[in-house]
Amino acid sequence: MDNLLQFQGVSKSYGSRKALNDVSFSIGPGKIIGLLGTNGSGKSTLMKITAGLLPVYSGSVTVAGQPLDLNTKSIVSFMPDRPLTESWMKVRDAITFYSDFYSDFDMAKALQMLDFMNLNPQDRISSLSKGMNERLQLTLALSRNAKLYLLDEPIGGVDPVARTKILDAIVEFYSEDSSLIISTHLVKDIERIFDEVIFIKNGDLVLHEEVEELRLKHGKSVDDMFKEVFAE
Ligand SMILES: Nc1ncnc2c1ncn2[C@@H]1O[C@H](COP(=O)(O)OP(=O)(O)OP(=O)(O)O)[C@@H](O)[C@H]1O
Numbered sequence: 001m002d003n004l005l006q007f008q009g010v011s012k013s014y015g016s017r018k019a020l021n022d023v024s025f026s027i028g029p030g031k032i033i034g035l036l037g038t039n040g041s042g043k044s045t046l047m048k049i050t051a052g053l054l055p056v057y058s059g060s061v062t063v064a065g066q067p068l069d070l071n072t073k074s075i076v077s078f079m080p081d082r083p084l085t086e087s088w089m090k091v092r093d094a095i096t097f098y099s100d101f102y103s104d105f106d107m108a109k110a111l112q113m114l115d116f117m118n119l120n121p122q123d124r125i126s127s128l129s130k131g132m133n134e135r136l137q138l139t140l141a142l143s144r145n146a147k148l149y150l151l152d153e154p155i156g157g158v159d160p161v162a163r164t165k166i167l168d169a170i171v172e173f174y175s176e177d178s179s180l181i182i183s184t185h186l187v188k189d190i191e192r193i194f195d196e197v198i199f200i201k202n203g204d205l206v207l208h209e210e211v212e213e214l215r216l217k218h219g220k221s222v223d224d225m226f227k228e229v230f231a232e
Contacts, residue, residue, distance in 0.1 A: 003065065004029045004148055004179050005050060010059035012045055019045040020057070021203040029147070030176055032193050034211075034222065035183040037200040038230050043183040044081060046200065047150045050181075051078035064147060074104070079141035081152040083133055085125050091136060092121035098140050109173065110143035116169055130157030135166065142173045149180040155190065163189050191222040199229055 006026040012019045019042045027033055035043050048054045049061060052073045063072035085094045091114065099105045114121060117135040128136065134157050141149060154170070155163050163186075171193055174180050184190055191197075197214065199207040206229060207214075211222060218225055 002026075002028055004063065005181075006060075006062045007046075008060040010046075010049065010057055010061060012042075012049060012054065012057040018203050020049075022059070023200070023203075023205045024059075025198060025205060025208050027179055027181070027196065029179055031179045031195045032171070032174075033179065033181045034187070034191065034194040034197040035181050035200065036185070036187055036197055036222075036226055037183075038185060040202075041200045042203045043200060044152055047078065047080075047152050047181065047183060050148070051076050051150055053078075075147040076150065077102075077141050077144040077146035077148070078150045079137050079152060079154060081156075083125075083137055085136070085140070087124075087126040089125045090121065091119055091123050091125065091128075094125060094136060094140060095121070095143075098143065102144050104145040106143050106145055110139060113139040113143060113169065113173055116173075117166075131159060131162060134158055138166065138169070142170070145175065147178045149174060149178060151180065151182045153183055153185075155184065155186060160189070167193055187226045188221075188223040194222065197222055199226065201230065 003026040007023050010023045011021055035046065037043050045054065049057055052068050061068050063076060066072050095110050099107055117139055119132065119136055134154060138154050141151060155166050158166055167190060182190065194211050196210050198205060214222060214225060
């Protein structure tokens with residue numbers, strides 16, 4: 001399969017505010033893609049459309065060659081920038097909740113990841129710090145055997161030392177025939193794991209390139225390129 005995700009001429013407005021403007025791109029399987037842009041550039045909107053959470057938009061979106069529907073939802077695992085779990089839950093309740101809800105949830109992988117992330121199943125979610133909560137959300141999202149993972153700002157609240165560990169977990173725990181899209185503005189910390197990057201600025205896709213090619217062609221790191229494109 002060539003295209004795991006394809007956007008063709010996709011636009012999305014919230015009232016009179018345009019969030020995505022005629023966006024077209026496609027990505028193949030087995031890639032880690034950085035979706036990069038400053039605040040309000042349209043990253044979350046793009047992810048929510050792909051996850052099937054924003055049904056009203058113009059243009060065409062396909063996942064694994066299929067228009068968005070319940071089938072595509074079942075192969076897309078989305079980690080939103082705000083937790084989906086309830087604060088009364090303990091960590092183990094969140095795991096059970098996901099396991100009941102998603103038939104592709106891999107319990108053995110979830111338990112292994114909890115351990116790696118130093119998360120205690122007995123802890124209440126309301127007692128977790130922002131960074132620990134992100135570790136939990138990441139564990140939940142990556143423990144599904146999905147085809148496409150969408151991680152919206154997965155390391156914003158994690159301290160710099162733990163970031164390395166979390167990035168290693170992302171690379172280790174995602175299955176390699178699937179693809180992973182990660183939105184972030186922490187470009188420098190995370191660019192080492194990207195195969196491709198997409199820059200999105202005020203709703204316009206301004207660059208989509210393989211990281212190797214970008215470095216060769218422009219003689220710059222992704223972070224330097226990001227600063228240049230998004231300079232205010
Ligand atoms: N529910 C909404 N109602 C109205 N406007 C919205 C809504 N959600 C997003 N927007 C607007 O759409 C634009 C794109 O927002 P989006 O959340 O997709 O950006 P983002 O790149 O994810 O930003 P951030 O990095 O700050 O999370 C912004 O101008 C935002 O204010």
